[in-house]
Amino acid sequence: MPELPEVETVVRDLRAEVEGRSVVAVPHAASSVFRYPSPEALAAALPGASFAAVRRSGKYIHCVLARDGAAEVESEALIVHLGMTGHLEVCDAAAPERPHTHLRALLDDGRELRFADARRFGRVMLGDPDALRAARLIPALGVEPLGEEFTVQRLDALLRRTTRTVKAALLDQRGVAGLGNIYVDEICHRAGVRPTRRCPRLTRAERARLHAAVVEVQRIAIRNRGSTIDDYRDLWDAKGNHQEELRVYGRGGLPCLACGTVLRRTVVAGRATTYCPVCQR
Numbered sequence: 001m002p003e004l005p006e007v008e009t010v011v012r013d014l015r016a017e018v019e020g021r022s023v024v025a026v027p028h029a030a031s032s033v034f035r036y037p038s039p040e041a042l043a044a045a046l047p048g049a050s051f052a053a054v055r056r057s058g059k060y061i062h063c064v065l066a067r068d069g070a071a072e073v074e075s076e077a078l079i080v081h082l083g084m085t086g087h088l089e090v091c092d093a094a095a096p097e098r099p100h101t102h103l104r105a106l107l108d109d110g111r112e113l114r115f116a117d118a119r120r121f122g123r124v125m126l127g128d129p130d131a132l133r134a135a136r137l138i139p140a141l142g143v144e145p146l147g148e149e150f151t152v153q154r155l156d157a158l159l160r161r162t163t164r165t166v167k168a169a170l171l172d173q174r175g176v177a178g179l180g181n182i183y184v185d186e187i188c189h190r191a192g193v194r195p196t197r198r199c200p201r202l203t204r205a206e207r208a209r210l211h212a213a214v215v216e217v218q219r220i221a222i223r224n225r226g227s228t229i230d231d232y233r234d235l236w237d238a239k240g241n242h243q244e245e246l247r248v249y250g251r252g253g254l255p256c257l258a259c260g261t262v263l264r265r266t267v268v269a270g271r272a273t274t275y276c277p278v279c280q281r
C-alpha cells in the first residue's frame, strides 16, 4: 500500500504536470471509488475548474481547484487516496485506457489525468476539504511528519499520552499523518526501538530517536521515489527505488544488515512486523 513517500512522489510529479491546467471535459467517471459526490455529479462539476495547487495531506492527494481565473480559494479540491492499487497518470488523450480506469479528465493541453484502481480500495472525492472532513468522508489527520510542526516536543507529547505499543501509536493517522506499515518498521529499526514496546516505557532519549528516525526515513524514501512492494507505480508507471534500501520490512528470517542477527517476525497492532532483537531494545 502506498505510504507517505510514495504519495509525496506522486504529488510532486503531478504538481509539475497539472498545476495551471484546467479540466475541459470528463469523458469517463464510474465506479465505487467515487466516495463523494456520485460519478455523474463529479463529471458535471469538474469541467471549468483549474488546478491551482497539488498537495499531500497524510496519504491523501489534494488537487486544489480554482474557477474562472479567480484566486485560489482552497475551498474546493479533487481528493484522491490511492488505497492499495490506485494509480494516477497523465497521458495523451488518445492513449489506450488501461484496465480498471475509473476517471478520465481531459485537460486543456490535450492530455488526460486518469485514475485506475484494480482492487478499488482507492477513493476519489470532490468538494470542500473542511466539509468532507466534517462529514467524515476524509479523516481528521494528525501532524505532518515533514512539516515544521513536527517537533521533538510534539512527538514526545503524543507518545507520552498513550499506553499503546510504539507501532500502534505511529500507525495512528490522528497522531502523525502518513506513516504506514513499511516505514514504521524502518523507523523503529533506525531508532533502535522495538515496535512491540509500550509507549509509557520509552525513555526521553528513545522518543527523540524515534522523532529523528521518522524524519530521516521519510526523507530518504522520498529521495528514492518510494518503495514498490507490490503494485505501486509512479505517474510514469515506473517503480520506486527504495525497496532495495529497506533494512527490516519484508526481511524476517534474514540477517540484520547492521549486526547479522536473524530478524524476528511478529504481529503488532494486527500488522506483520519485523525487528532486530539485538539492535532494537
Ligand SMILES: [Zn+2]
Pocket (backbone or CB within 6 Å): 256, 257, 258, 259, 260, 261, 276, 277, 278, 279, 280
Ligand atoms: Zn541488528
